[in-house]
Amino acid sequence: MLRQPNPRLCRQFHATRTAAIASRRGPVGPPKTKDRGPESKEDTQTDFAAMNVLGNTPAPTTAIDACAHDGFALNSGLKIAGSGVMLVGGDAFNWKPWIREGRKEGTIGEGATGDDNKGVSSVGGTLRNTKGQWEVAEHSWGLLDAVWPKPDLLILGTGPSILPVSPETRKHISDLGIRLEVADTRNAASQFNLLATERGVQQVAAALIPIGWKEGTY
Structure with a gap:
């Protein structure tokens, strides 16, 4: 048989007073100050500046200062x-x-698009294949073919925006024993500066297209 609860033993909970107090105080905003007290004088504090092991390492002379x-x-x-x-x-x-x-x-007479009479107006080149992938001829990598020892990593900057690299270009670089990283030119330059400083210019190479590149009109 179920027993009915004794009303005198039941506790009543009301949020009315709490809500009223909160409404009078207004909405809770951000703290007025970020001060957490006086500066600590302990000698065990972490000096994060001292943890930057590359802080005093000079950048390589080939680091990119500006694109x-x-x-x-x-x-x-x-x-x-x-x-x-x-x-x-x-x-x-x-x-x-x-x-x-x-x-x-140069000029049309040399096989390019510049006007023979008015001079050079454009190299009229292209860096994309018919599928829209970034692709260049194998002879463009002649320097990497000849250099020894070869770098471990090549950072490729494809211009103002990142583009997918064609399988043929990836395979050619891979056959040279070089890993490939692809980014837009600004990010590729920053990545090269960091990794070349950290690992050395013998280990990291870069190939960068100007950020103003436009297909056929550069």
């Missing part, structure tokens, strides 16, 4: 204009992979 519309400025003071750049073994090289084999940069 310009049509070139780059390097830490050494060298400025590259009208060209991409390949950074290998601590040296910088002009790099124009958009010029196909059998095609020359």
Whole structure:
């Protein structure tokens, strides 16, 4: 047989008073100050600045200081204009992979798109295949074919935005025994600066297209 609860033993809970107090105080806002008390004088505090093991390491001379519309400025003071750049073994090289084999940069008479009478107007190159993938001819990697020892990692900057790299280009670089990382040129330059400082320019190389690159009109 079920027993009925004794009303005198039941506790009543009401939130009315609490809600009224909260409404008078207004909404809870952010703290007015971030001060958590006096500065600690303990000698066991962590100095995060001292944990930066690369803080006093000089950047390599081939580090990218700035990405310009049509070139780059390097830490050494060298400025590259009208060209991409390949950074290998601590040296910088002009790099124009958009010029196909059998095609020359310059006027129409040389196989390019510049006007013969008015001078050069465009190299008229392309870096995309018919599928929209980033692809260049194998001879564009001639420097990596010749250099020894080869870098462990190649950071590829594909221009103003990141593009998928074609399987043929990936395979060629992989056959050289080099790993490939792909990013837009700004991020690729930052990644190269960090990794080249950390691991050395013999281990990390970069191939960068200017951020102002446009298909067929650069």
